[in-house]
Amino acid sequence: MTSTQSPPHWDLSLLYTLGSPELHKDMAILKALAESFPLWKDKVLTGDLSVPEFESLLADYTHLNELADKLMGFASLSFAEDTKNQAALSLMGQLEELLAEARNSTLFFQLWWKDLEDSAAEPYLEAMGPLNYYLKRMRAYRPHSLSEAEERVINYKDITGAEALVTLYDSITGAYSFSSDFVPGSKGEKLSREELSMYVRSPLPQVRKAAYKELYKVFSEDSLVLSQIYQALVRDWRLENIRLRSYPSPQSVRNKANDLPDSVVQCLLEVCSTEAPRVFGEYFAKKASLLGLSKLTRYDLYAPYSASEDEYVPFETGLGLVNEAFVEFSPQLAHLALEVDKSRHLTANILKNKRSGAFCASILPEDIPWVLMSYKGRRQDLFTLAHELGHAVHSQLAKEHGIFQYQATLPLAETASTFGEMLLAQKFLQKATDPQAKRDILFHILDDAYATVARQAFFALFELEAHELVDKGATSSELKDAYYANLSRQFGDKVELTEEFGWEWISIPHFFHTPFYVYAYSFGQLLVYSLWKIYQEEGESFAPRFLKILSAGGSKEPVSILAEAGVGPLDEKFWKGGFKVIEDFLAQI
Numbered sequence: 001m002t003s004t005q006s007p008p009h010w011d012l013s014l015l016y017t018l019g020s021p022e023l024h025k026d027m028a029i030l031k032a033l034a035e036s037f038p039l040w041k042d043k044v045l046t047g048d049l050s051v052p053e054f055e056s057l058l059a060d061y062t063h064l065n066e067l068a069d070k071l072m073g074f075a076s077l078s079f080a081e082d083t084k085n086q087a088a089l090s091l092m093g094q095l096e097e098l099l100a101e102a103r104n105s106t107l108f109f110q111l112w113w114k115d116l117e118d119s120a121a122e123p124y125l126e127a128m129g130p131l132n133y134y135l136k137r138m139r140a141y142r143p144h145s146l147s148e149a150e151e152r153v154i155n156y157k158d159i160t161g162a163e164a165l166v167t168l169y170d171s172i173t174g175a176y177s178f179s180s181d182f183v184p185g186s187k188g189e190k191l192s193r194e195e196l197s198m199y200v201r202s203p204l205p206q207v208r209k210a211a212y213k214e215l216y217k218v219f220s221e222d223s224l225v226l227s228q229i230y231q232a233l234v235r236d237w238r239l240e241n242i243r244l245r246s247y248p249s250p251q252s253v254r255n256k257a258n259d260l261p262d263s264v265v266q267c268l269l270e271v272c273s274t275e276a277p278r279v280f281g282e283y284f285a286k287k288a289s290l291l292g293l294s295k296l297t298r299y300d301l302y303a304p305y306s307a308s309e310d311e312y313v314p315f316e317t318g319l320g321l322v323n324e325a326f327v328e329f330s331p332q333l334a335h336l337a338l339e340v341d342k343s344r345h346l347t348a349n350i351l352k353n354k355r356s357g358a359f360c361a362s363i364l365p366e367d368i369p370w371v372l373m374s375y376k377g378r379r380q381d382l383f384t385l386a387h388e389l390g391h392a393v394h395s396q397l398a399k400e401h402g403i404f405q406y407q408a409t410l411p412l413a414e415t416a417s418t419f420g421e422m423l424l425a426q427k428f429l430q431k432a433t434d435p436q437a438k439r440d441i442l443f444h445i446l447d448d449a450y451a452t453v454a455r456q457a458f459f460a461l462f463e464l465e466a467h468e469l470v471d472k473g474a475t476s477s478e479l480k481d482a483y484y485a486n487l488s489r490q491f492g493d494k495v496e497l498t499e500e501f502g503w504e505w506i507s508i509p510h511f512f513h514t515p516f517y518v519y520a521y522s523f524g525q526l527l528v529y530s531l532w533k534i535y536q537e538e539g540e541s542f543a544p545r546f547l548k549i550l551s552a553g554g555s556k557e558p559v560s561i562l563a564e565a566g567v568g569p570l571d572e573k574f575w576k577g578g579f580k581v582i583e584d585f586l587a588q589i
């Protein structure tokens with residue numbers, strides 16, 4: 001099949017045109033809204049805001065936020081399609097100032113609402129039925145809030161404390177460059193971390209090994225100072241969140257932000273700690289034998305197995321394939337995915353200054369989301385397309401929840417996108433004619449499952465341990481030993497480890513930037529496998545329940561959204577169902 005058409009490009013003029021009168025008019029309206037919003041302040045602070053007044057205050061607040069999102073959305077899409085576009089850059093600069101003003105003008109409302117006594121908040125909550133979840137979430141931190149004076153001191157001290165430490169970590173590690181001496185034909189040029197990390201997927205075993213050795217050599221040279229930064233951040237986290245804010249555990253701070261019960265997260269990690277080594281151990285043993293090795297070393301984890309190049313797939317064929325995969329599951333899902341292309345909200349062509357990677361941006365609930373990617377016709381591009389269109393379906397289904405509640409919260413944010421990839425993978429498996437092609441797809445699925453479910457869950461398990469160890473005064477080398485022991489538990493006797501991997505933990509920015517974030521990756525991916533298991537068992541009748549989960553967007557707590565679609569409880573059996581799906585794929589290799 002040949003194609004003369006290049007992949008589509010979106011039409012941003014459906015939003016605005018740079019420099020147009022409409023754009024300036026909306027900016028002026030936003031400015032006026034930001035100026036008039038504080039007129040509510042007196043009523044709010046004196047405590048005589050009636051329920052109908054609260055409703056109109058919220059209407060103003062909604063309008064202001066919608067306009068801010070639309071304007072900034074347009075500016076960032078314009079910038080993403082052309083990162084050299086000076087007009088887009090200068091609009092972003094202007095808008096940042098305007099948005100900061102708008103945000104400051106509503107701050108008093110947010111603070112008042114958060115601090116309001118439960119009895120005083122009740123009548124407003126009752127009146128605002130559909131917005132309840134959003135309004136309650138704004139108040140969720142009330143039990144952990146301190147006095148205004150204390151909060152102010154923490155804010156100031158964070159700038160020179162925790163935030164400065166994170167910046168210091170970024171500055172030190174961001175300046176690293178790596179030797180390329182191990183690369184065949186190298187002329188001694190220096191590599192960035194990103195460039196270096198490509199070599200861990202080299203077909204040459206000695207290159208993979210040398211790339212890892214170089215990575216950890218550079219990091220370990222600074223191990224003492226990087227460990228000290230980490231220890232200080234962990235102590236700061238504990239002092240603030242446990243001692244001052246009375247959270248029950250260091251991790252429960254993050255669970256609160258994700259609106260997940262501590263017990264659900266604990267159960268997920270417990271299941272991963274036993275199932276992941278067993279299931280992926282088997283995968284690594286298989287991978288070793290297919291690569292002709294007696295045993296996999298940690299250097300070989302991402303070794304490629306197929307040297308063959310992907311067959312080029314023209315865009316229309318690719319989109320057709322994604323549609324075919326989606327339609328079999330649910331015609332409605334497929335229809336909403338195609339809408340993105342039909343409405344000219346999809347850019348997939350190759351442009352010189354386009355932002356790399358891919359994203360789906362939901363700008364306003366009633367608008368079809370915008371999807372950006374660079375389609376090169378490889379199989380990976382088809383997975384990216386299915387993933388991003390999945391996101392677009394998710395927000396379209398949830399649009400009636402309005403700007404504050406239509407987008408899924410973190411634990412459910414990847415449900416539609418990952419499920420979309422699963423549907424496509426299944427389609428590929430059905431269509432694969434020779435065993436090699438089929439195996440390539442299966443390796444793609446299993447590598448992804450390892451990197452997202454197992455690796456991230458063991459990161460999370462390490463973090464739990466590290467926070468306890470630091471509290472007990474552990475040294476840098478004790479933390480390294482704990483990390484090495486964590487890897488040993490993860491790989492068992494299936495993967496041979498070497499000393500330098502003990503330093504991997506100081507190279508993971510999430511540990512420093514956003515403590516306890518990583519389990520969300522395992523949660524999202526394993527959730528989709530568990531849903532896939534239900535789909536395998538129930539067939540067609542599962543689709544409406546799946547769409548129900550998506551339609552809830554971010555309008556309720558994640559566990560309730562699932563329960564209302566008859567999914568759960570999120571117990572041991574549920575998560576083990578997810579691992580069963582991984583095992584089924586493994587059995588097909």
Ligand SMILES: [Zn+2]
Pocket residue numbers: 387391414417
């Ligand atoms: Zn995604």
